[in-house]
Amino acid sequence: MKDHRLVAELLGLLGEDGLIRLAEEHAGIRLYVPSNIDRSQLIDTVGIDIANKLSRRYGGDYISVPMVRDLRARRYRDQDGLSNSQIARRLGITESGVEKLFNRSPVKYRTKKTDDRQIEMFPSE
Template sequence: MSRRVTSEHLVAELVALLGERAFIALAENFGGRRLYVPRKIDADGEIAKAVGMTAAQKLSDRKSPDYLRVPLARGLRARHHRAAGLSNGEIATKLGMTETGVNSLFARMHSLPEKGSDKDRQLSFF
């Protein structure tokens, strides 16, 4: 009997395998689609161009030859972009959703990620 892998488990597995930065590049380039992962990675191939040769080879070693349903990972990507200092409007554009949707996404999170550029500009009162 095959076990269905949830999106959250797949995200965790791919982040552990590739690292967060390479996974985010994978999700931003291929999120929401089925991606064929070949046995032999070509440096000029779309996967290597998106995530780098090292991460592409790791993905191939673990997932080839097969199709991978690349998660959208909007929550992880939103946190990443927020930490990089992007506004909710800029994040909305990157995620392909509305700014209101981004506001709702952050509202559902247990801990709101700090905005990178705001952190540097805030005054400390203590």
């Protein structure tokens, strides 16, 4: 099952560019996020800024990195100008799979609604 809450949380933490970079390197796997990134390979794959943000929020835990194919496909088409066949190769799906992604309405990733009357027990930053 897709976890839209995790995607929304990662979008808020990393931004769209950061989430796409994370997904391009680690999509579909459980990723260990170290609390100390000094000697981590995470810096090499996603950069120090993204690694720091992930470490502050998820340090010492595993996260299941979402595929976010819909988000990536739309970025590749709209900003990079790639064709459906090029997008299919990048995402590891068929061309008809890419067409199906574009025929669906875009997914809206929303964070969980919060009650303004309650304090945040575990601040993200």
